[in-house]
Amino acid sequence: MSGKTSATTGQGDWGYQRYFQRHLLTGTVFLLILGWSVVDLGISPQLFLSGLPHFFNLVREMFPPNWEVLASGKVLWSVLETLSMAFVGTFLGAILSFLLALFAANNLALSKMVRETARGIMAAERALPTLVLILLLVVMIGLGPFSGMICIAIGSVGSLGKLFAEAIETVDPKPIESLESVGANKIQVIRFAVLPQVLPSLIANTLYRFDINLRVALFLGVVGGGGIGFDLHLAMSLFKYADALAITAVIFIMVWLAEKISDYLRKMVIGREVLQ
């Protein structure tokens, strides 16, 4: 391969042959990885086809959904638990993220060490999968929605903190200087010049994060965070498929509604900015 490459490095030779040679290595590596992954996954059409009858059995057992499971009010209670887990977790996460973002933004002139530390914390959080985090928290705090809430709060810091820091870095520097020029200190500058400028962006990003966190809250329920995710997991484990479908319907409506509402609020916050 290398011999061929050196033979065709003549000027102006950008035709098909050259193109093929340039991408031969990348292509080979990609195909090798793909091939190995397929083998490793044990993908077989046969297995998939033989599973189909089970699927139809499952669907048959699910219908009609058992709506009575909702009558006891326990499911509704779980919905509230999931919602509040996501809500409080996102709120706490947003506050943590804002504080970290203040240290991480490069226009607030804090020392380089502080900045790198704050960025390091956020990068470390991003590298830590939510699943690992909840398993650690369940060991530390125990099962239940409190662990789930803390997990959501910490899990939001990596992405929200980064977005917040970027928002802070794009503020108009003139009001900051103008407040410094009257003798305002750093905290006052942040409160009166930085915060008002970034608030719409903070709110919009936090609402978006809430949508994500609601899904995370469902998933955390399965792993031991409580809420409606746990109810679904329980119904499935006990082969109560009709119950599971009713719960799934509730989850579907909850997520759909939450997304509509946060979309609406986000448009309101951003839309007002555009109008003025």
Next chain:
Amino acid sequence: MLAVKGITKKLPDGRLLLREISFEAKKGEFIGILGESGVGKTVLLRCINGLTTPDSGEVILNEDGNPQKINGKKGQELRRIRRRIGMIFQGSILVKRLSVLENVLTGGLGRISTMRSLLYGFTDKEVQAALSALEKVGVKHLAGRRAETLSGGEMQRVAIARALFQEPCLLLADEPVANLDPKNTEVVLDYLKPLTKEMAIIAVFHAPELVSRYCTRAIAIKDGTVVYDGSPHLSSSVLEYIYGTGPAVKSA
């Protein structure tokens, strides 16, 4: 009251922007600074209140016989001196998403404790003072509006109100009437001029005719040095020298 002594400032590329700039200012004076664009007028103003640190020279604010050096100060001490120096920036410096009244109140942040300002604890007395500052520049009716909804002339008047509320002994203004139409230019400068009863004003201007109409003294900068310091009514030959390649003149 203010003494600027031998201010020298280099550009990042090592070129000298300001060379040994020296002058003094007293209460009651309205000094207009003239010079070609890019000559360093803005940098000079920034050196005076410490937003930019000069490479050498010093700026001394002497209020009530208590001289204080501004450059080289940091933190609390710097903030205490800055409290006494108001600044109206080129264009507007208002926080666009705060109300007009809140913008005026921020002028007092230097004397309000951190905790109180965080909790938004402006006193009734402070709010009254801010409103009367707005009244003095004729925009009290705008107090509740968001700053971003104002016109350029209104914004500059609010900026003046903010400086009034700050109660400085020295006011720096960087092209306070840039981008304003002739009528608003007059309005803003008519509000600015009487303030010299309480303080000294140093303002950067583009138009020499405004300096001769409103200022008590003119300072011109060319090639980094003060080439003229005297009467605000500059002769055409002096102006030609400042803005063009006319013959050198002695300062009046």
